[in-house]
Amino acid sequence: MKKLNIYSLIIALLAVIVISCNPLQDDIDQIEQNLTIVKDVEYTLTDDDYETLDEICGCTGFGNFGSEEDVKANVPTILAEQFPALGLGSSAVVTYDFFRGFNDDVDVYLDVVDDLRYELGESDYAVGSAEAGDAGFFNNTVTFEDNVTAILNAGVTTPTDGQIVAVTYEKSDLAYSDINFTSAYSEDYTSITDLSASSFQLFDLEGTQDWHKYVSSYPYEAARMSGFSSGNQPNTDWMITPAVDLTGFDNAELRIQHVLNFLGDGVFGTDIAIRVSTDYDEVDPATATWEDLTFDVEPAGDSWDPVDSKASLAA
Structure with missing residues (x-):
């Protein structure tokens, strides 16, 4: 009987141990959850x-x-x-x-037959604000989303039904007030009445037409050169700015508003070009090394409308 009682006691203890494990595990789980x-x-x-x-x-x-x-x-x-x-x-x-x-999800839209790729220029950013136009990007206050409708309505003048437009634009977290825009040189021609008496150097190498001050009814004031006089006349003419010191300008740009009409079969950048030199002696342009500038927007050559363009001078 004692043996039986001891055996019974062991079983009882085991039962107690098994039962006691459940609340202990609950405590462990709670501790792990709290940690x-x-x-x-x-x-x-x-x-x-x-x-x-x-x-x-x-x-x-x-x-x-x-x-x-x-x-x-x-x-x-x-x-x-x-x-x-x-x-x-x-x-x-x-x-x-x-x-x-x-990304196949995006290519589905870009590879369609009637697609159009549209990269924003300065005038597009200016739709948002003058600061955005100067900076060349949208930010957290002047957003692309707020201006995309107006930009595309102006930029895509002949849309077709179902046409898809892929838009590329620049965005930054910078506030426009944090950007320091400094001008090394500027000229709006309003103070010039006679180009030959200005700080520009004029070279008339071929033809009898030359650079002169021009006032348009659009309105704008400009320096103008035309080879048309009772028909097309061959001309080679230079108008060269004074030397510009870009010391301290790491990301300088040339920003220009220009008009080009009646280009015909001519090529912008070849038949008429805007060039920069670092070794010009201010005497003879033929002795200098000139580099054609590449602009973000080139005038089509068939309009009197001014075109805003910019080219990097970082090099």
Whole structure:
């Protein structure tokens, strides 16, 4: 009987131990839950992250993703590695590089027959504000979304039904008030009555026509050269500005408003061009090295309408 009683006692103890484990596990679970960190984070993928992911998925060999599917499938791996303590309820805003060329979702729209690619110029940004036009970008206060309708209504003058427009534009987080615009040289021709008496150098190398001051009824004031006089007349003429010191200007630009009409079969940049030189001796333009400037917007050559263009002088 004693043996039976001892055996019964052991069973009873075992029963007590088993039953006592349940509240203990509940306490452990509660402690682990209380230790979980819930946080919102922001993270930008690094070169090391892309190398790690490429070893896993082979999808970031060029330091960027090529599909949204790869992003969704593999970015969580990096987040788990960088933020192991974060638990359920946390969120992350992740910045990553994406190569649009592999994005079939976008190519569906860009490859259609009636597509149109439209890259914003200075006059387009100026629709938002004068500051946006000067800066050449939208920001958080003057946004593309607020101005896209007006821009495309003005820029796409003959739209067709169902036409898709792919728009490229510049955006920055900079406030326009934080940008220091400094002019090294400017001329609006309003103070000039006689170009030959101005600071410009004029060279009439061929033909009897020459550069002269012009006032248009549009209205604008300008320096004008035309080879038309009772018919087309061959002319070679230069108008050269005074030397401009760009010391301290890391990203200088030439901004110009120009008009070009009756270009015909001529080519802007060849038959008529705007050039820059760093070795001109202010005596003979033929002895200098001149570089043709490339402008963001070129006049078509068939209108009296002024065209706003800019070219980089950073070099």
